[in-house]
Amino acid sequence: MTDLTEIKAAARKAAFARRAAAHAARPLAEAALLSSVLAGYRGVPLSAYMAIRSEIDPLPAMQEAAAHGPVCVPVIQRLGLPLKFSRWHPDCALREGPFGAMIPAEDDFITPEILIVPLVAFDRQGGRLGYGGGFYDRTLELLRAQRPTLAIGFAYSAQEDTMLPLEPTDQPLDMVVTENEVIEFGPRA
Numbered sequence: 001m002t003d004l005t006e007i008k009a010a011a012r013k014a015a016f017a018r019r020a021a022a023h024a025a026r027p028l029a030e031a032a033l034l035s036s037v038l039a040g041y042r043g044v045p046l047s048a049y050m051a052i053r054s055e056i057d058p059l060p061a062m063q064e065a066a067a068h069g070p071v072c073v074p075v076i077q078r079l080g081l082p083l084k085f086s087r088w089h090p091d092c093a094l095r096e097g098p099f100g101a102m103i104p105a106e107d108d109f110i111t112p113e114i115l116i117v118p119l120v121a122f123d124r125q126g127g128r129l130g131y132g133g134g135f136y137d138r139t140l141e142l143l144r145a146q147r148p149t150l151a152i153g154f155a156y157s158a159q160e161d162t163m164l165p166l167e168p169t170d171q172p173l174d175m176v177v178t179e180n181e182v183i184e185f186g187p188r189a
Contacts, residue, residue, distance in 0.1 A: 007165040011129055015121035015159055016054075022156035023054035030179040034061040034116070034154055037177055041150075043069035047085045047112035048154075050094070050102040055118050056156050056179065062116075063090045072110050074135070075103050082139040084109050114150045115140065117173065121161040122153050126172035126185040129164050140171035150174050157181065 038046065038061055046065050050073055051057040065071050072085035076098040086104045093105035117136055121129040130136055136151075143149040151171065157178040176183040 004165055004167070008129065008132065011161065011163075011165055012120050012132070015129060015161060018158040019120065019156055020054045022158035023056070026056070026156070027179055029060075030056055030156075031058055031061040031154075033179065033182055034058055034152075034177045035064050037152065037175070037182055038065050038114075041114055044114055045070045045072070045110055045112045046114045046116070047072045047074060048088075048116040049073055049118050051118070052100050056154055058116050058154055062088070066090055070110055070112075072112055073101075073103055074139075075107065075109075076135060079133065080138075082142045083135050085112050086110075111143070111146075112149075113147070114152065115143075117151050117153050119153050119155050119159065121159050121164060122155055122173065122176050123161055123164045124183060126174065126176075127164045127166050127170065128153055128173050129161070129166075134169070137169055137171045141169075144171070152177055154178075 048058045048062045062071050066089050071088050073088045074083040075086050077084055087108040087110050088104050094102040095105045097103035119128045119130055140151055151173045153173040153176040155178055157180045
């Protein structure tokens, strides 16, 4: 195991503990700020996620966004590949996908322009620590090579970290929305 792998594992362990505590104390309307941000992008194809474990839940914002435009959720095809995104709506039938996340029972793949990204930890420079599979990094790199793609991290404020172990392949977030605030990052060089 490399030093960076060990450092990332320790950072994930600490962030998971903070996230679990925040999830246990979660406030009502935790997705209210996310809904207000997404209101400025009505009709733009949007990807969010079906929360697992102690992730902050974007479902109320997804339901609201679906009334105004296409919403999809990520589907893992295979390890090492970018994500694909299947159209979702509030009444669609679901099935369990890899890692326990629910996905639409029938695939109807679309390409989002906005991704609501789950995470383990984030910093105030747009850094994101994910689960370690690289799915969102590969996906954002691919989508951003085709057209501007907005990556919005959605997390509890307790998931903020000041010393994230990042690599050159880590794709930056454009914004983070927590239950308490919206953090926007400036243009990237």
